[in-house]
Amino acid sequence: MKLSEEEIRKITFEAISELGDKATPEAVKELVRRRVESMGGDYKLEKNDVSSGRVILTSFGLNHPGIVAGVTKALGDANCDIQDLSQKILGDFFTMIMVVDISASQKDLKEIQEEMNKIAELLKIKIYLQHEDVFRYMHRI
Amino acid sequence: MPYEFGEILETIRMTEIEHFDIRTVTMGISLRDCHDRNIEVTKQKIYDKILRYGKQHVKLAKEVESQYGISIANKRVSVTPISIPFDACNAEEFIEIAKILDKAAEEIGIDYIAGYSALVQKGMTNGERELIKSIPFALSQTKRVCSSVNIGSTKAGINMDAVNMMGEVIKLTAEKTKDNDSIGCAKLVVFANAVEDNPFVAGAFHGVSEPEIVLNVGISGPGVVLEAIREAGKVDLQQLSEVIKKTIFKITRAGELIGRKVAEKNGIPFGIVDISLAPTPAEGDSIADILKAMGVEDVGAPGTTAALAMLNDSVKKAGLMASSSVGGMSGAFIPVSEDMGMIRAVQAGNLSLEKLEAMTAVCSVGLDMIAIPGDTAVTTIAGIIADEAAIGIINDKTTAVRIIPAYGKKIGDFVDYGGLLGKAPIMEVRTISSAGFVSRGGRIPAPMRSLTN
Known part of the structure; x- marks a missing residue:
């Protein structure tokens, strides 16, 4: 699934307002995962950027x-x-x-x-x- | 198997035995938004910006190195020519800026940062004059900062006032860094037709038409070309050109891949791949050895210029086919101190400054890393720069002079910097005077070639 710029911006603002100072890479990752899934998308974080593996x-x-x-x-x-x-x-x-x-x-x-x-x-x-x-x-x- | 046995072994041989590496991944950072009325604020802005973009540069480049098994020799940064955003500064303030660049470079773990530069091919602003005046002090008070000044272009002609100034600047830089074999001059390039996306330090800068941030890559690999030529054996020159092109094609492709991956990891746009053959002092990693493998007994023999022209042209053709993002200098570099074969040719008396000058008409840059006697006259240095710039503007190519009038040294002596800068024997310079000509000053008008519209 591909997110539009508008959607990415929305998620970013949500992350800022929800996490604020408490943001850690893990917390952000978790929040983004939840948001993407709630939008009906499949959330996959690339383990590394090896294109074919x-x-x-x-x-x-x-x-x-x-x-x-x-x-x-x-x-x-x-x-x-x-x-x-x-x-x-x-x-x-x-x-x-x-x-x-x-x-x-x-x-x-x-x-x-x-x-x-x-x-x-x-x-x-x-x-x-x-x-x-x-x-x-x-x-x- | 999706790849032939031989193909895989060829790649391994290039990277493991023939010194194929990526010479540099250079992050170009615009500093155009960093000016402030208060110099302290300006310095802070510069420092913050370089750190913001460059903090991960070395680490990410190393990750790509291990992922693809191709080593990246240098990770560097170039910035907007300092004289442009900070035109209101005076010489003292420019030196302060040099120091903050040095500090930022140290903080992000790179060996050189380039762009302490001015573009004065047609004329000079007050700020540019101040910057040029400050160069000897900036280079002697910093370790990592590299400087370049563009004094001529096909469109503008040659600014002889700037040429004369650069003669003085080079001499003073040599004196200010005399305790280290005048190393300041190794970090100072005088250009004609400078390119805006050159990733190779010391002459790199982030041109004014470049984006906010970009990643450029410079490949290397004379050793790979040398082996290919040796393997080809006795073939005619057309076939030899094919051999060179096939080899360059492959290393350009690998270079672009590495550049794109480093850019991707940094989350910044990829700029260009510069397909220059850049030698190192390592044995076999030499342009001189390539020319000898092509058939001349030593560099300097009649035929050397023709051989170099063919090499340079083949490199460009193959590179253009391999990548749509070819830029920078893209050709063959012929520095003396960084190439064991060149050093030997000079020592044997086979290679003179005049022959090198002829070779620069067909190589990708110019007189590079050449040590001359410390008592060479300022006007003679200006004459050398003017000659080189003339070759550049008439032939519509980049030329450069990176010359070291080694303080207190004479013919037979050496300057020795170690590492990639290598060591150079002091070369003979003709002592007949250029003073009457260069001291006329003014501007050599733009050549016929400038009127292409």
């Missing part, structure tokens, strides 16, 4: 057992959905690329990145997590 995970390193297991387990634990996976081995060198949907995860991209950094250190590989958009912008017109 998909990220690309790239990992490299010397091949050894347990890499895929280590990475996928952590993703599974964080409730991330692996939508595509491609893996290659060149000599001793291992490369894996995944398309991961993190929109259902309780963690945001930054937390998952931190998690992956720990795993990368443990498995002695490199892991990069980047939002899908950067690849879309660079390689698709």
Whole structure:
């Protein structure tokens, strides 16, 4: 649902008059949610501004057992959905690329990145997590 | 898989190995509503406004960095040319304003704030004269403030009185900051045809036709272009131009994405992406190395100007295709101190000031970060500025002079600033005099090109 400017202004004034000095981000959020719902709209606060919710995970390193297991387990634990996976081995060198949907995860991209950094250190590989958009912008017109 | 294996690895290689980064996200803030009769109130208004818009700038930019895995080297702020809203101030008051800009920049956690500027291509108001007089003091008493003065344009010609003044200002700035290798001059740019939406400090300012607030982005990435050229191997120049364009296309797209996201997070409009190739002192992040990879033995060899012209043109063409918001300088920068390859060429005696001047006719800006002997005459510096401005106004392009007459230093010495400003060998300047010409003063009339209507 899209609010008109008039409606947004109305809600803003209501928030000011009702909360006044007591306004906190939570209180404002709660009030806006109630107002929007009472207007018959569905209130969804974006968890983050990731447009598609998909990220690309790239990992490299010397091949050894347990890499895929280590990475996928952590993703599974964080409730991330692996939508595509491609893996290659060149000599001793291992490369894996995944398309991961993190929109259902309780963690945001930054937390998952931190998690992956720990795993990368443990498995002695490199892991990069980047939002899908950067690849879309660079390689698709 | 929605993307090819190779495509993903290419992006990773650019960001992780070839130094592709966003050089700067610059928030342009209008200060036109900050004037007050009382200078203390003016200062408070400036401080409050910069903090209001800029407080989250660094934090939000860092969030975008980690989200997309592309680093943003600098987060900066540009403001309305200070001489415009505060035209009623005198030199002392302008210095006070510089100090408050410095303080605001420190508070929001940025390294440079630009816009201590005046636009005097046709003539000067009293306030502009005062501001120009105050520049050496402002730059020596602050750390983060950058200044620029526009002394010529295709439409107005060259204001030679202003050129002469800037010669004096540069010399005095060098002296006032002599304890730090005359670093004040590294924060002072003299322009012809200055652009209003340039995100690159030190020459950035928030032009008078710009909105209340805007976010501009400057990309970088000489390392990426260098690798692409090396990989292309022995191909002819038409094919080489294609290689450069393909690479620039990709980094412009990424640059625009990052700029738009930072703007979105700040809740402010996105302005332009400046597709300039800006080198850094890091190894491999060099325009000089690109020119060498294109085939000249060293920068300065005959053919260098042609190679640079082709590089600059290819950058622009690819950038225009990649984004509808291309602005700023958009081309290749050729600073000396910030580019290891340029430094080496100067040291080897292959690159002279005159050859650099020729190169500025086809690069995106001008004589940039060039150190010259401290005893260079004021009129000689004015002559250098006039030459550079002439190239700009006749060719309808931006040119700039950021020159450092390093106090007490002579040929063979170095100025060393560390960080992104790098280090520069003192270059030779011809000692034959320009005095008779520049001291005539007045204005060089606008060229034929100005009469396009």
